[in-house]
Amino acid sequence: MCWFHMRKNVEKNLYLVEDKALHGDIMNDIETLQLSTNKNIFDIATRLFLKKWKNEDKFLRYFSNEWLNSKNGWFEGLATHVPNTNNALEVTNRVIKDEDILRERLVLSGFTVVLYSIVNKWSKERNPTLINSKKFEHQPLITLSAWTHAYNWVKLNKDVVSICNSETTMHYLLAGEETRITDKEIKRYENCTFNSFGHVQVCLLQYMA
Known part of the structure; x- marks a missing residue:
């Protein structure tokens, strides 16, 4: 579960809380939940979160149904040593849709042809012998x-x-x-x-x- 997308979806539903002055506090608390280092802490923290905001029935109903009872894999400790967002993957997905398939729905045979074209293009773009090749980073850049x-x-x-x-x-x-x-x-x-x-x-x- 991508934390970035989960957060954006929750922000869109903050309208369920009528008092806008509470929106920031609620999001800060959800960000705290995301820091849970294991399932036990996450379960305890969510129970206390629900108790704290018990007067916000509409929002808690949405939050519980959407992000606790079903899609609850957005806290840090669920999978350590892996990214908590998939933004880089989403960017690649958008490039494929915008530049290669032009957002069309392709049959399998047609997509296979496009797929070969994509792999060929990406391979050439990242050929280190070319002057303008796209550099593939083997290590993260540290500022x-x-x-x-x-x-x-x-x-x-x-x-x-x-x-x-x-x-x-x-x-x-x-x-x-x-x-x-x-x-x-x-x-x-x-x-x-x-x-x-x-x-x-x-x-x-x-x-x-």
């Missing part, structure tokens, strides 16, 4: 700003607590400027002892696992 932020973060010299389980190792550290994390804080995070949605926000934004 100077990102390097600077990373360097400053490393200088904080944060404590990292590693806990090994049967097949995985979890690494815990505090976000922000804090450098030390206690066993009590780790246990509170692991046990998901959240008293309110506000507590969920503090934990998800403060602790990283």
Whole structure:
């Protein structure tokens, strides 16, 4: 589930909340839900989210039916180490529709001919021997700003607590400027002892696992 598209769809349905002043707070809370690092935290956080906004019946009915009861695979911890959006894939899809099939519905035999043409064109465009070839990046480009932020973060010299389980190792550290994390804080995070949605926000934004 693409987080970007999920977010856009939710924004389109915020009209179900009559008080426009609440729209920003609701979206901020949904962005917090998206940060859930596993299914257990996501389930607890969503229950507290629904409790917090229980007076917004129309919106919660839409949100529950559309994004909790069925398409609920939009939180970060569902699939780690993979992108949470598919924007790059969507761009490629649009290019194929606009430039190659001209948004026509093709029969399989006709699409096969077009497919061979697309592969041939893309192969030539990315031929490294050509002067104007499209460069295929083998590594992500890291900006100077990102390097600077990373360097400053490393200088904080944060404590990292590693806990090994049967097949995985979890690494815990505090976000922000804090450098030390206690066993009590780790246990509170692991046990998901959240008293309110506000507590969920503090934990998800403060602790990283």
